[in-house]
Amino acid sequence: MWRSSAISSFYSKFTSFYNPSYYYATSPSIFTVDGVVRPVFSTSQHQCIRSFSSSAAPSPSSLTKLGFLNDGIDAIQPLASKALEIARHYGRCYWELSKARLSMLVVATSGTGYVLGSGNGIDFAGLCWTCAGTMMVAASANSLNQVFEIKNDAKMKRTRRRPLPSGRITAKHAVIWASSVGLAGTAILAFKANMLAAGLATSNLILYAFAYTPLKQIHPVNTWVGAIVGAIPPLLGWAAASGQVSLNGMILPAALYFWQIPHFMALAYLCRNDYAAGGYRMFSLADPSGQRTAAVALRNCLYLVPLGFIAYDWGLASGWFCLESTFITLSISATAFSFYHDRTTRTARRMFYASLLYLPVFMSGLLFHRISDSQQLFANGSNMVDEHSPSSENIVEAAEGADWKNEGGQSTTELQARPPVAYASAAPFPFLPAPSMQHLDVF
Numbered sequence: 001m002w003r004s005s006a007i008s009s010f011y012s013k014f015t016s017f018y019n020p021s022y023y024y025a026t027s028p029s030i031f032t033v034d035g036v037v038r039p040v041f042s043t044s045q046h047q048c049i050r051s052f053s054s055s056a057a058p059s060p061s062s063l064t065k066l067g068f069l070n071d072g073i074d075a076i077q078p079l080a081s082k083a084l085e086i087a088r089h090y091g092r093c094y095w096e097l098s099k100a101r102l103s104m105l106v107v108a109t110s111g112t113g114y115v116l117g118s119g120n121g122i123d124f125a126g127l128c129w130t131c132a133g134t135m136m137v138a139a140s141a142n143s144l145n146q147v148f149e150i151k152n153d154a155k156m157k158r159t160r161r162r163p164l165p166s167g168r169i170t171a172k173h174a175v176i177w178a179s180s181v182g183l184a185g186t187a188i189l190a191f192k193a194n195m196l197a198a199g200l201a202t203s204n205l206i207l208y209a210f211a212y213t214p215l216k217q218i219h220p221v222n223t224w225v226g227a228i229v230g231a232i233p234p235l236l237g238w239a240a241a242s243g244q245v246s247l248n249g250m251i252l253p254a255a256l257y258f259w260q261i262p263h264f265m266a267l268a269y270l271c272r273n274d275y276a277a278g279g280y281r282m283f284s285l286a287d288p289s290g291q292r293t294a295a296v297a298l299r300n301c302l303y304l305v306p307l308g309f310i311a312y313d314w315g316l317a318s319g320w321f322c323l324e325s326t327f328i329t330l331s332i333s334a335t336a337f338s339f340y341h342d343r344t345t346r347t348a349r350r351m352f353y354a355s356l357l358y359l360p361v362f363m364s365g366l367l368f369h370r371i372s373d374s375q376q377l378f379a380n381g382s383n384m385v386d387e388h389s390p391s392s393e394n395i396v397e398a399a400e401g402a403d404w405k406n407e408g409g410q411s412t413t414e415l416q417a418r419p420p421v422a423y424a425s426a427a428p429f430p431f432l433p434a435p436s437m438q439h440l441d442v443f
Contacts, residue, residue, distance in 0.1 A: 093163040097146055097174055098139035098181075105359075106233045110134040112363045113237025113252055116316065120372045123241070129192035130240040134233060136185025137201045143178035144209040147171055152217070156278040158271070193240035200236040204229055220283040223264050231257040251311050252366065258304050259359055262297035262336055266352035269293050270345060290348075294340035297351065301333040311366065321369035325362060332358045 111131050115122055146153065146164055150171065153159035163169040182205060190198035208229045215222035231253040238249035268275065268284040275282045284293045308325025311317040335354040339347040 089168070093169045094139075094177060096163050097143040097169070097177065099142040100139075103135055103138040103142060106138040106230075107131045107135045108360075109230075109252070109256060109363070110233040110237040110240075112367060113234030113249065114241045115237075115367055116234075116252060116370060117238035117241035117249055119242070126193065126240065129188055130197065130237055133185040133188035133193065133197075133201065134236065136181040136188065137205050138185075138233075140178045140182030140185065141205045141208040143174055143181075144205075145213050147174050147178065148209070148213050149216075152278040152280065156274045158274060159278070189236075189240065194243050196243065196245070197236050197240035200232055200239060204232040204236070207232075216280045216282075218281060220281055220286065222281070223261065223268070223283055226264065227257045227260040230260045248314055248316050251307060251314070251316060252363070255304060255307050255362060256359075258300045258307075259355065259362075261300035262332070262351060263355040265293050265297040266339070266348045266355065269343075269348045270352065290343035291340070294336070294343055298333065298336040298340050301329070301336040304329045305333070315371055317366055318369040318371060321365050324365045324369075328358055328361050328365075 111127060111134075114127050114130050118127075146162060149159075150164045153162055154165035159165065164171060164174060186198050186202055186205075189201050207225070212222055212225045212229055215225055234252040234256060235245060235249060238252075239245055242249070265283065268282040269290055272282065272284045276285055283296065284290065287293050305326065308317075308322040308329070311325070312319055312322040332351070332354045335347070335351040339351045341347075
């Protein structure tokens, strides 16, 4: 009898030990004199555990109510919220260090240059890689600019809340961030585009961070150096698409260069007191009346007028773009003239807003009215038909996709456009040589 009772007692303890509910009810235990393991519970706790073990397997919600899982959840939640808070903090700092909105404008000009230089077909994957690399290099340049200007930014109202002057991030951290994204962006352009685009990106980063940035505290010529920096991204996009820098590819960079002067002059006039407090030698600081500042802005607005005619004459865009470009250029010139006639904060701000509107409209019109290589060849073939009627049939066939033969007798199936200099008329560029088509022999 005592053996059967001992065996049944041992079996009941063994099954209770492997009961899943046992793990949720673990607690300190002691050995008694008779060798039986007895948990240390109060009377109420013992009753609660016994009733709980007699029921079905507990759910997580019931365990949480009993207090068994609160400690684990309370330990995980602070870690997750703190990690999210850190990610938001550094993400915001990187966004401000990169001057993300300005960098996206640079990407837009680079992407426009890529489309213009693509010819008949656009490689959208190449366009995306070029935009990504340009964005990284621009972010690196802007971050290095803020690293070099920590003390100056701390003195200006509009920049004192930036990550470095406010102490939200260290200068060493910012340098590591700038170096990382700069190298990554250059590598993307080198491997996914070409070495010419990567070289233009690297030179632009050096020019912005190590030439334009220190010149801001030395001489007003910094504005014109900064205009060169802004003109390189569309040339970078053109080079990434075509693999070369041609005369046609200089139209959009020229527009960017001349556009930036009135844009910066308006900003320098509006923020001249802030620039003086920061120690920046802007052109407007040596011009108390603002007359010279307004004259420079007006002059560069007028330089934008012939660009639409040149784009049409060189076969980059249609005649409609010529009309649209003239209209929007005369509009921004009118605001510049208003600023020159009445040098007040109101007229300067109006010119600044007009400059912000001008650039996207100009680039959109250039993209919408651009002429592909096949359209250029067809138009050129039609002109050649009028001038050389005996060979009209051959020229029309060539315009439709027939093979051309070069001087060496090798046939190529890819049509080559006329050189950009051949599109220049005698009116805007009388010093250019007359167009020559001797290198094309039609058979």
